[in-house]
Every structure is written in structure tokens, then in C-alpha cells.
Amino acid sequence: MPEGDAVYRTAARLRGALDGRVLTRSDFRVPRHATADLTGRAVVTTLSRGKHLLTRVEGDLTVHTHLRMDGSWRIMPTGRRTAPGDLVRLILANERWQAVGVRLGMVDLVRTGDEGRLVGHLGPDLLGPDWDPDEAVRRLRVSPGRTIGEALLDQRNLAGIGTIYRAETLFLRGIWPWRRVGEIEDLAGLVSLAQRLLEANTSHAGTVTTGDRRPANQTWVYGRAGRPCRRCGTRISRGEMGTQPQERLILWCAGCQRG
Numbered sequence: 609m610p611e612g613d614a615v616y617r618t619a620a621r622l623r624g625a626l627d628g629r630v631l632t633r634s635d636f637r638v639p640r641h642a643t644a645d646l647t648g649r650a651v652v653t654t655l656s657r658g659k660h661l662l663t664r665v666e667g668d669l670t671v672h673t674h675l676r677m678d679g680s681w682r683i684m685p686t687g688r689r690t691a692p693g694d695l696v697r698l699i700l701a702n703e704r705w706q707a708v709g710v711r712l713g714m715v716d717l718v719r720t721g722d723e724g725r726l727v728g729h730l731g732p733d734l735l736g737p738d739w740d741p742d743e744a745v746r747r748l749r750v751s752p753g754r755t756i757g758e759a760l761l762d763q764r765n766l767a768g769i770g771t772i773y774r775a776e777t778l779f780l781r782g783i784w785p786w787r788r789v790g791e792i793e794d795l796a797g798l799v800s801l802a803q804r805l806l807e808a809n810t811s812h813a814g815t816v817t818t819g820d821r822r823p824a825n826q827t828w829v830y831g832r833a834g835r836p837c838r839r840c841g842t843r844i845s846r847g848e849m850g851t852q853p854q855e856r857l858i859l860w861c862a863g864c865q866r867g
């Protein structure tokens with residue numbers, strides 16, 4: 609699942625292809641907006657907000673998309689055919705480039721002035737210009753009895769963390785994922801580390817938290833269930849957190865992250 613850093617990179621690619629150019633085609637393949645047509649309007653820009661993408665178009669319109677589990681935006685020269693079998697939900701094209709939204713989890717079209725209805729609930733964006741660690745900590749502290757693992761994934765507390773950064777950040781701080789928020793003294797250090805990890809991955813594909821980009825060495829615990837911890841040798845544990853149907857994958861080292 610794409611996390612904040614991947615969405616941030618996607619926004620940059622969309623800006624490169626669409627910003628300032630007039631749309632020659634828009635094709636919304638979602639029932640709600642099937643008749644929408646943005647042809648003739650210039651794209652102003654695309655912003656990421658947590659895991660949401662906001663593509664602003666002339667005339668006070670914003671295309672809102674979310675990659676959810678396995679969505680992606682592909683950029684290709686206009687006119688090139690998409691791969692057969694691709695579940696295309698939206699195409700935005702200008703004379704030169706087309707942005708093809710595949711398997712998008714959400715596609716919406718709203719007034720730009722109404723963006724707040726879509727993303728106003730989000731906590732501080734770890735990769736946003738307005739990142740505010742104090743506000744993220746304040747929001748986390750509102751529910752001291754919650755597990756830190758669940759609280760970090762709640763985008764209302766802070767926006768951009770998914771299961772990879774959750775697992776990696778908690779490992780690096782030595783925090784057992786089921787510890788209660790109220791038991792963690794240095795929440796500021798925790799959210800700042802998460803922010804630094806995401807930021808370090810905004811300029812290249814993939815998620816590297818170890819500083820070692822070789823494919824087998826990129827993470828401490830994520831993707832390493834059953835393998836020895838890089839620090840203490842304990843086998844990495846794998847489980848799920850949260851209540852159905854919201855449970856999500858968690859990996860941790862029982863040696864380094866004690867309850």
C-alpha cells in the first residue's frame with residue numbers, strides 16, 4: 609500500500625506532466641462523475657496531503673484521488689494505449705502527456721474551496737509544508753489508552769504513515785506496538801523520527817529505513833517475518849493490529865521491542 613512518501617512522489621510526477629498545461633481530454637470512469645469534462649481547462653497544480661492527492665484545475669475545481677491499496681498514477685505520452693487489463697478509473701491528458709489513474713481507491717471532483725471536506729480531518733502532514741510535530745503529539749495524547757500502533761495509522765492524528773513506516777519507526781524507538789500512547793514518554797521523538805524516515809524516501813522509489821538501499825537490506829522488520837533481527841538476532845514477529853475489518857499488518861522484534 610502506498611504511504612505518504614509514495615504519494616508525495618506521485619504528486620511531483622503529476623505536477624511535471626500536467627501543471628500549467630491545458631487538458632485536451634478528461635475521462636472519469638466512475639459512475640458519480642462519468643459525465644464530468646475538464647477539457648479546455650488548465651491544470652494549476654497537484655498537491656499531496658497525507659495519502660490524498662489534490663489536482664487543482666482552473667475554474668475552482670479539484671480532482672481528488674486516493675491510491676488506497678494498490679492504486680497508481682502512470683504518466684505516459686498522450687495517445688499511448690494503456691496496458692490491457694489495467695483498471696483505469698481516470699485519465700487526464702494534455703497535448704503532450706497523459707496521466708492514467710489505475711485502480712484508484714477514490715475519485716472525486718469538488719470545488720477547490722471545498723477541499724477541506726475531503727482532507728480537513730487529517731492531522732499534520734508529515735511531508736507537508738505545514739508539518740507540526742507539536743500538533744501531532746497533541747492529537748495522539750487525546751486518546752492515551754489507545755495502542756501506539758493503531759494511533760500512528762490514524763490519519764486524523766498525523767497524515768502519511770502506513771504499515772511500513774509504523775513498523776519501522778516503532779522498531780527504531782524500541783517500542784512494542786501494543787504499548788499505550790499514555791505510557792510513551794517521548795512521543796515528540798517518535799513522530800519526528802517517522803517524519804525523517806518518510807522525508808528520506810521522497811527522492812527515490814522504495815522504502816529504505818536502514819540507510820542501505822540493497823534490496824534485501826532496506827528495512828529492519830517490515831517484510832522480514834521469521835528472519836533474524838538485524839540487531840539482536842531474535843526472529844521477527846508478524847501479526848495484525850486493530851479490529852476487523854480494519855486490522856492491518858504489524859511486524860516487530862520481541863527482543864528489541866518489549867511489552
Ligand SMILES: [Zn+2]
Nearest residue numbers: 837840861864
Ligand atoms: Zn531485535
